[in-house]
Amino acid sequence: MLESGVVRERADAARNRLRVLAAAERLFAARGVAAVTMDDIVAEAGVGKGTLYRRFGDKGGLAMALLDERERELQQRMLRGAAPLGPGAAPGARLAAFVQAYLDLVVAQVDLVVLSETSAPGARLRTGAHAFWRQHCRYLLAESGAADPDLRADLLLAALAAEQIRHWVNDEQRIPADLAEALSNVAQLLAQP
Amino acid sequence: MLESGVVRERADAARNRLRVLAAAERLFAARGVAAVTMDDIVAEAGVGKGTLYRRFGDKGGLAMALLDERERELQQRMLRGAAPLGPGAAPGARLAAFVQAYLDLVVAQVDLVVLSETSAPGARLRTGAHAFWRQHCRYLLAESGAADPDLRADLLLAALAAEQIRHWVNDEQRIPADLAEALSNVAQLLAQP
DNA sequence: TGACGAAGCGGACTGTGGTCCGTTAATGTC
DNA sequence: GACATTAACGGACCACAGTCCGCTTCGTCA
Numbered sequence: 098m099l100e101s102g103v104v105r106e107r108a109d110a111a112r113n114r115l116r117v118l119a120a121a122e123r124l125f126a127a128r129g130v131a132a133v134t135m136d137d138i139v140a141e142a143g144v145g146k147g148t149l150y151r152r153f154g155d156k157g158g159l160a161m162a163l164l165d166e167r168e169r170e171l172q173q174r175m176l177r178g179a180a181p182l183g184p185g186a187a188p189g190a191r192l193a194a195f196v197q198a199y200l201d202l203v204v205a206q207v208d209l210v211v212l213s214e215t216s217a218p219g220a221r222l223r224t225g226a227h228a229f230w231r232q233h234c235r236y237l238l239a240e241s242g243a244a245d246p247d248l249r250a251d252l253l254l255a256a257l258a259a260e261q262i263r264h265w266v267n268d269e270q271r272i273p274a275d276l277a278e279a280l281s282n283v284a285q286l287l288a289q290p
Numbered sequence: 291m292l293e294s295g296v297v298r299e300r301a302d303a304a305r306n307r308l309r310v311l312a313a314a315e316r317l318f319a320a321r322g323v324a325a326v327t328m329d330d331i332v333a334e335a336g337v338g339k340g341t342l343y344r345r346f347g348d349k350g351g352l353a354m355a356l357l358d359e360r361e362r363e364l365q366q367r368m369l370r371g372a373a374p375l376g377p378g379a380a381p382g383a384r385l386a387a388f389v390q391a392y393l394d395l396v397v398a399q400v401d402l403v404v405l406s407e408t409s410a411p412g413a414r415l416r417t418g419a420h421a422f423w424r425q426h427c428r429y430l431l432a433e434s435g436a437a438d439p440d441l442r443a444d445l446l447l448a449a450l451a452a453e454q455i456r457h458w459v460n461d462e463q464r465i466p467a468d469l470a471e472a473l474s475n476v477a478q479l480l481a482q483p
Numbered sequence: 484t485g486a487c488g489a490a491g492c493g494g495a496c497t498g499t500g501g502t503c504c505g506t507t508a509a510t511g512t513c
Numbered sequence: 514g515a516c517a518t519t520a521a522c523g524g525a526c527c528a529c530a531g532t533c534c535g536c537t538t539c540g541t542c543a
Contacts, residue, residue, distance in 0.1 A: 107539060134529060145493025218408055222457045248472050255448040264415045279441050300509060338523025
């Protein structure tokens with residue numbers, strides 16, 4: 098027993114986790130998310146199917162793992178970064194900054210985020226990341242003196258669902274920057290009492 | 291040639307369409323939407339699989355067909371029914387009435403609506419019904435003098451996505467009536483300039 | 484170093500949504 | 514009523530997500 102309490106990841110498990118992530122990233126980049134099957138990934142990674150599923154649960158879990166790094170980075174900027182995204186600015190301004198930053202993150206990897214939010218019914222609302230965004234919006238809305246901040250946070254995040262964003266950007270050809278501004282404005286409205 | 295222009299539905303096609311709808315309704319009621327497979331429906335209806343798919347496209351299409359009647363009824367009430375849902379009332383009041391009525395409709399058949407909105411990625415935003423709700427909200431928001439009515443209509447409808455409503459009602463145990471009121475209030479806010 | 488327990492492995496297998504295409508029969512014509 | 518046309522039928526078939534479980538390998542301890 099080297100570790101205390103927490104069981105350390107076994108060497109072969111770590112190796113395979115990285116292999117799978119690398120393979121998935123490669124294939125998604127090469128063919129697009131929709132055209133890649135779990136069998137493809139397994140073959141490319143040179144591992145068994147059980148290995149993939151043991152580690153990532155399902156297709157959405159794999160997508161979440163691939164997004165994890167960028168999401169955590171944004172979360173850090175929100176908690177400890179510079180204003181207006183980080184602490185220091187007025188809650189309304191922070192909310193607008195969050196909308197902008199989150200939109201950027203989603204637009205950069207729409208298909209992957211869609212996958213992570215739609216693999217299972219209700220997946221979007223159950224992720225740890227979603228709980229974080231929600232908590233943050235609730236807090237900022239409450240700080241702004243908004244009525245019913247809980248509901249309004251959900252409303253704002255519903256508008257930021259990946260499928261909605263993909264629809265706006267891909268199907269309706271909206272410019273992400275304009276969209277970010279328009280949504281920031283609505284966020285200001287929601288921050289009203 | 292008995293018909294002019296429009297090709298009439300063939301007798302066997304009509305019979306099978308009704309058989310499938312009846313079978314689906316029966317099975318969904320008996321076992322719950324999630325526990326019924328397309329093979330189950332085909333077996334219960336006594337038709338072939340190709341028949342089902344030729345007519346309804348996919349699982350979501352079948353769900354939409356089952357919802358169609360109630361949706362069309364609500365649409366009629368919106369267009370020609372009594373105020374405040376129908377014409378006559380102030381746009382803000384009509385919007386609130388729509389939110390209430392739509393929520394009722396969804397809550398009454400959540401699982402079916404979820405199915406219709408999630409069978410294919412982006413399905414929700416592509417249905418004819420969605421275009422109708424959207425058009426109506428846009429119109430009422432514009433009439434209220436709201437800024438950016440297009441975006442705000444999308445925002446409101448995003449909050450009324452079936453998965454979101456199911457989450458609020460089933461997972462968070464919100465009372466539909468309270469939810470309807472809270473969402474109506476937010477709709478009022480969105481109707482602001 | 485050898486042996487043991489358990490975490491991890493991997494691929495055959497299953498369930499289900501959706502497609503394909505040869506066959507059947509409803510409809511309109513003469 | 515016989516015939517031609519063609520929409521509609523239906524079930525074998527396919528693809529792919531996800532499961533199961535006997536086997537392997539890792540890490541530990543004596």
